[in-house]
Amino acid sequence: MKLKCNAIQSLISDYIDDTLNKNDVAKVETHLQFCTKCQREIAAIRKTRDLVIDYYVEPVASENYFHQFEVELHRSLQKKGPTSLNQRLKTSAAQFLWCLLTQLRQSISKYNDTRMNTLTVGALLLLIVSGFVATHFLNQEISHPPKVYLNGAAGGQIADGETDIDDQQKKSLHQHRTNWKDSSEVSSPALTANVEKEGYWRLSQPLANDTEEHIIFIHISNDRSAPGDTDSEVVVYEEPTILERKSPLQEDYVALPLDLHVDPFSEKHPRKQRKLSGFVVKLIHLPTEMLTIPEFYDLIKL
Amino acid sequence: MERTEALLIDHLREGDETALAPLVEKYKRMVHRLAMQITKNHEDANDVMQETFIKVYQSIHTFRQEAAFETWVYRIAVNEALNFVKRRERRRESSLETTDESEFNTETLWKAKIKNDPEIQAEKAELRHWVTKAVNSLSLKHRIVVILHELEGLTHAEIASILNCSEGTVRSRLHYARKQLRSLLKPYVDATSDF
Structure with missing residues (x-):
């Protein structure tokens, strides 16, 4: 049955887009054989579509614009959570x-x-x-608003307002980290002086493949007189039977508690890996971006 | 170790906020382009982008993977942009503003783009200018369909899903928009007879 021009109109867009079923395509093409008006109509709309695709100037923005956007987004997410x-x-x-x-x-x-x-x-x-x-x-x-870290935004920086640690502690901790990174000498961590609080470094990626999904404790003795770090150790525990030592805010993350006395746990739980020396070197060479903002928890409150 | 998109989505859903950054990196240009085309200025587009990714982050648990993640982001971005434009128009009505600042910004923006692009300095510059202007002069509902279909390459079904309307409505709007564009670009359409 031949279709009239009005009936063709509703099929033109789909015909141009090749989204008509075979039956309708046949109807349209039959009609077009005898109707030059509709042939011109289809040709014009097809040409219009091609003009839009070929000549429309899409909006663009500079890398600086996107960088600024990401900074603002990071800030917004920190507020909202x-x-x-x-x-x-x-x-x-x-x-x-x-x-x-x-x-x-x-x-x-x-x-x-x-x-x-x-x-x-x-x-x-x-x-x-x-x-x-x-x-x-x-x-x-x-x-304690939920914390959000975007790639590179944390970058090992100690952000204001992220923790309940005071400015002096922030400075000393930052200085402590800087010393570790800049020098091969081992300095006494200022953080360890505060026995009532524990600092947790959150890893943005595992130290190594074999430590993925494991809790890593770095034990640092207060006695730093001998830089041979024989009084220190890296202990990697099987995941994660030591829940009582984990921060409730970090249940999904690998954590590096600083100055954690691991003896009670080393007796109870099997160690996957233990190194009695060399961990300080490992920590010194830890890429900054792997350690995000430290979080501090009051042991008494916890 | 680079995470796949599916893994990033899973991690984000589980509360790993670090999974958001790679997703933002992947989709920010697409969302910006869409937001710009709907709101017509950079400042508003920036607000739409912010709201879009905040919503992605906050509502990731509602993403059921029945549609592609990209389509889901499109839907959020389009809805945010439309809401933004509606709010802006309401403000404009209430403050009795008569000038269309966004139109002006758009005009200057696209002109600046044309001016700065050495390729567009050539004989096709005028054509680019008028085609862009014609698309931008369409009503919002018709412009969105043209952008999503002709420029973003989405199917009728995907657009219907994004705009929460029937495929028939999408077809009808697309057909109307094409006829409008044909009318607006008549001198250029008639000038060539290569088909």
């Missing part, structure tokens, strides 16, 4: 459980030897837990 329900729940649940277990453990050990009756202990625990829950959720929004 993940709002997806599962991410927030995951972080909150991990933090909550971590703190709850720690509080309970401390409370039990504290009152274990006393003669307090069960009711008193229960009431005390309830008070601790409810107080903790209230402060935890208040503090989470204000003090």
Whole structure:
């Protein structure tokens, strides 16, 4: 059956794009054999399409524009953080459980030897837990926004406002890292002077393939008088049975706790790899970009 | 070790924020191009880009891999750009602005591009100018379809998915837009008879 020109109109775009079915293509082509008006119409629209494809000038932007955009995006993400329900729940649940277990453990050990009756202990625990829950959720929004690192943006820099460490500690830690990188001499880490806090370096990539998915502890003794680093060691543990030593904010990451006394854990857990010497050299040659912003946690709070 | 896109998406979904940077690197030009074509100026395009990637980051758990990731990013970018333009128009109406600043910016932007491009200095410069101007003069809903189909190379089905409308609507808008363009570019279309 021959189609009229009006019927052809609705098929022209698809005919030009080759998205018509065979049946409709046959109808259009049959019509075109006898209709020069529609032939001209199709030719003109095809020409128009080609002009747009060939001559439209697409907007472009400089590399500087994109660089500025990435800096702003990084800043925005740091402010906003993940709002997806599962991410927030995951972080909150991990933090909550971590703190709850720690509080309970401390409370039990504290009152274990006393003669307090069960009711008193229960009431005390309830008070601790409810107080903790209230402060935890208040503090989470204000003090610990989720952190976001874009490639190269962290770059081993110590960013302002990222941690609860004070400026003096930041400077000394940064100086400490700089010393390690610039000199083969081993200096005493200023961080180790603070026995109440632990610094965690987060690795942006594993040290080596065989350490992937493992926790790496670097044990640094306070006694740095002998630079032979025989008092230090790198210990790589099987992933990750040592959950009680992991930061709740870092459950998916390999971490390098500085000044962590690993003896209790080295007795309990099998070591995958152990090196009694040379780790300082390894750390000195660690690319800066592998260590992102350090995070500090108060052991008492945790 | 370079991660594949699928792996980056998985990691981002699991909360690994470092997976976002390579995805931004891969899609930033595409999102910028699209945002520019819809909003018509760099500042607004920058805002759209920001919102697009923040949404990608925050909503990655809603991406179900039924469509390509690229299409999903397109959808977010187009929606963000459309919302941006709507908000801008509302502001303009409420402040009784009469001048179309974005039109002016676009004009100067594309002219600057033409001026700076030595290739366009040649005889086709005028043609490029008028074709670009013709596309930019289309209404928003028709311009988007032309951009996504003719310039980004998406299929009718993909565009329908991005714009949340039927394929028939996409076809109809594309057909109307082509006829509009044909009318706007009539001197150039009629000038050649190579088909």
